[in-house]
Amino acid sequence: MKEYYPRGNRLSALEKNDLKRRALEMVLVLFYVEDLKQFIVESIRATDLLRRYAGGDRLPDGTKRLHKKAFEILVDAGVLTKCESDELQELIDYRNLIAHQMHDLTSDVGRYLSIRLPDDVRYQNGVLKRVLYFHKKLSSQMRQKFVLSVSFRGPQFEAAERAYSEELAILERKIRRQAIAARTEVEQANAMISVLKQSGLLIKLEPGHPNQINRSGQLTDKGINCCRELFITGASPFVVAHLMRISLRSATRQHRLWLANVDMTRGKA
Template sequence: MVLVLFYAEQLKAKVLSLVQGTDGFLARAGRVERVPKGTRNPVGKCLDALEADGALSADERAEIRRLIDYRNSVGHDIHELVADITMDRTVRRSLAFVGDSFVRYDYEAVERLQHFLKVLGERQRTHHYIGTISFDGLQFRTAERVFLKEIKLLRRKIAKQWQARQQQIDILNKEMRSVVIENEETDPRHPATRHDDGRLTKRGEEVCYRLFDQGLSLTAVAHLMGLKLASARIRQRRWMEIGGKQRPPVDFSKLPERKYYRRDDD
């Protein structure tokens, strides 16, 4: 986000420099300045001028405008940009209901800003614009190198973690496909496995234990039974206490059935 702030400011300064610097120089020969100093919304009008000169296409102009607006979001709505990494369950659930005005993090903004800074540098030569020299880049250069190097290292780390996670998912899917379900009543998601309040019934507990009997992992059992990982861990501990795979056999048909309560609709 620091890189976005810097590059966007550099891009704005570049846009202003090309148009105002060139028009200001040519004004000595009688040319009217299109965006004189003090004009309202100078960046937008300079972008219009660059498009009129053929230095930018309509799509390029629109994207530069969007990137500059995104820089404003980094400056003013940073809480929205980082909301998706929260561990707070209430916040995560609320994100499903936020409107289109809610700002999302743009993972390609830095690369696109770098691209357009390069593009404007090339168009300055091809369209014979006059530019100004700034030392801001020199002052920021060391920090920029550190940030870009750190991002590169993080990308490699994330790529390795993503690959490892994909392997874990593949193993988990293969594991769940190997599950043997004796009949409909022993299906982990059968209504008879749970009470109305979500607690496992005696039959639900036995279904859970039979999954452990098959050698399924804690994660697979939690997913199949619709349990939290902590709840599945408690069930696994209880399964081990009663003997694990060597526990006494249980006649599933003799376990008490769940009571279903009638609900009258008014």
């Protein structure tokens, strides 16, 4: 069955917060990776200049594949392993995706999931932690064999870094709670649909049949009756919206009308 979204094109609070989190992470990754690239190159050049490296300047202006060459120097110096060097290059590639193909890192959220992308150009959770790991490692390890470059990039970004990091922590807590709630909602809906299938009621009612919705998109009498039959079994508006292929707003309205009718019937009794 084709994917259906009862909430329409409106994003859930969970999806909105996930996109906010990604945006903040992307800003931090952009800064940290760029800062790390410059720190490595500047430190190697400062070392060659101040220590009068015998082989001359290892990273002269105009060096092709500058950062790959810089990582090779760190591997030769024992600061990085070959695997770590490859991982750093992957982080730079990811940084370039953020800078030039940001849409690819958000395309899995929303209503266009049929647009499939290769796994290597999708959003990757945990990239920020990996970048921070290398930031800390290289700041510590390079001081043993290199003259470290000093810049004002860190202090200039400090306020933004603190604000973004605090907001990320808040969003992480919200996302965890909302993810649990969303997962529970789906699990309960699947369990209810399974019960309805086993009872044979879905075959009898045929929810989602074209004759239950008229040309204007409104429920026909048969469609309204189908909704009410489903509500009687204990189905939630969310379940009914899925089965009937109608909006959650419409299903909720039908649920309110059904409850009002039940209350009225009880009152007369």
